[in-house]
Amino acid sequence: MGSIHLNQVARFCGGAPALITYQPAHAERVLLLPSLQVEKSKSKREKNEQGKRERKMGWIGETMDSIRSLQIRQVLNQAVSLGMIVTSALIIWKGLMCITGSESPVVVVLSGSMEPGFKRGDILFLHMSKDPIRAGEIVVFNVDGREIPIVHRVIKVHERQDTGEVDVLTKGDNNFGDDRLLYAHGQLWLQKHHIMGRAVGFLPYVGWVTIIMTEKPIIKYVLIGALGLLVITSKE
Amino acid sequence: MHSFGYRANALLTFGVTILAILCAFASLSDNLNVPNPSAHVQVLSINWFQKQPNGNDEVSLTLNVSADLQSMFTWNTKQVFVFLAAEYETPQNSLNQVSLWDGIIPSKEHAKFWTHTATKYRFIDQGSNLRGKEFNLTLHWHVMPKTGKMFADKIVMTGYRLPDEYR
Numbered sequence: 001m002g003s004i005h006l007n008q009v010a011r012f013c014g015g016a017p018a019l020i021t022y023q024p025a026h027a028e029r030v031l032l033l034p035s036l037q038v039e040k041s042k043s044k045r046e047k048n049e050q051g052k053r054e055r056k057m058g059w060i061g062e063t064m065d066s067i068r069s070l071q072i073r074q075v076l077n078q079a080v081s082l083g084m085i086v087t088s089a090l091i092i093w094k095g096l097m098c099i100t101g102s103e104s105p106v107v108v109v110l111s112g113s114m115e116p117g118f119k120r121g122d123i124l125f126l127h128m129s130k131d132p133i134r135a136g137e138i139v140v141f142n143v144d145g146r147e148i149p150i151v152h153r154v155i156k157v158h159e160r161q162d163t164g165e166v167d168v169l170t171k172g173d174n175n176f177g178d179d180r181l182l183y184a185h186g187q188l189w190l191q192k193h194h195i196m197g198r199a200v201g202f203l204p205y206v207g208w209v210t211i212i213m214t215e216k217p218i219i220k221y222v223l224i225g226a227l228g229l230l231v232i233t234s235k236e
Numbered sequence: 237m238h239s240f241g242y243r244a245n246a247l248l249t250f251g252v253t254i255l256a257i258l259c260a261f262a263s264l265s266d267n268l269n270v271p272n273p274s275a276h277v278q279v280l281s282i283n284w285f286q287k288q289p290n291g292n293d294e295v296s297l298t299l300n301v302s303a304d305l306q307s308m309f310t311w312n313t314k315q316v317f318v319f320l321a322a323e324y325e326t327p328q329n330s331l332n333q334v335s336l337w338d339g340i341i342p343s344k345e346h347a348k349f350w351t352h353t354a355t356k357y358r359f360i361d362q363g364s365n366l367r368g369k370e371f372n373l374t375l376h377w378h379v380m381p382k383t384g385k386m387f388a389d390k391i392v393m394t395g396y397r398l399p400d401e402y403r
Contacts, residue, residue: 116340117315117380135321135333136376136388153317155335158362161328167362173317173340178357201385203259230241 063233082231102128102197107140108207109151113172121208124151126197133157133166138199144184149196152179166192262312263384269310275303275375275391285403293366295359295398302350308379309344316341317378322359324371334359368400
């Protein structure tokens with residue numbers, strides 16, 4: 001509200017000196033008083049009209065006013081705070097990548113193949129450590145020729161004696177058969193390099209935000225636009 | 237300062253913070269639970285034991301699995317995934333884990349169970365090493381929470397042995 005406030009103060013200041021100049025001459029007061037009152041009431045009327053106009057223009061007018069009256073310092077301030085928001089989000093994401101060792105530390109479950117454990121829209125936290133993969137763990141893996149990674153449980157592990165390489169077979173808890181049908185043609189086992197991480201934590205429902213935004217991009221743009229406008233127009 | 241948007245924002249932030257704290261506490265409270273599960277597995281019979289055309293050994297077993305996992309369940313437990321795996325070592329592989337049977341326990345009432353079952357997944361080796369092979373049967377369980385960290389543990393049962401000849 002800062003800038004509108006300033007406008008009003010300026011208007012009052014403009015009116016005040018006129019009042020003061022009439023003050024010292026006592027004798028003339030009687031004579032001048034009516035004219036003063038006229039002056040006063042005129043200014044009041046003006047103000048009312050101004051108010052009406054402002055009310056008519058409403059929110060858009062106020063916003064336009066506030067944008068017009070932005071100071072360079074304020075613009076810089078907002079640019080810096082916007083930059084802070086963006087960079088801190090980036091820092092958190094990259095930090096999580098470092099801590100978890102996985103290139104995507106948080107994934108959203110898109111299918112019901114792990115129900116009733118994980119439903120569509122749940123969030124999984126991944127961890128990728130040097131520990132070998134063992135049966136029963138829930139892993140996120142990429143299959144060659146498939147864009148979207150899959151979250152399923154390991155049911156078979158064969159670890160080589162000499163090289164330590166692992167052959168892994170997965171299956172969704174809710175699926176009837178194992179995942180060989182999902183793998184690339186002719187692929188029987190997953191290797192270490194297919195696996196992006198193992199699920200260590202779980203948070204229900206939160207992923208719906210992402211799913212809705214991916215499937216209805218218009219909502220995403222509206223949201224980003226509204227937030228951007230809010231950042232630009234917000235004061236203090 | 238006290239516009240509708242400002243108040244809605246404050247309310248939302250407060251609500252989300254409280255929810256996050258509650259979730260964290262629910263997950264942390266799982267650490268207070270000290271489970272004492274028990275399990276017993278018996279191999280009743282060998283249904284078939286053969287070498288597949290591609291050279292891998294394959295066995296089908298009939299098992300008797302009984303377990304009491306009731307102490308796994310806390311107020312933050314959504315389900316317990318339980319599975320039985322055959323674990324053994326071969327000259328080629330330092331570890332082989334083959335899941336034979338699994339199940340989902342949805343609630344504490346179902347956590348003390350007894351089942352008589354044939355192997356749900358085929359017990360297939362990578363190669364032909366199963367004749368006369370000694371193996372462990374391990375009952376694994378993965379506790380899936382309503383929110384937070386997942387837990388896993390196992391009971392290893394030793395001293396199982398496959399026959400020396402195919403049948």
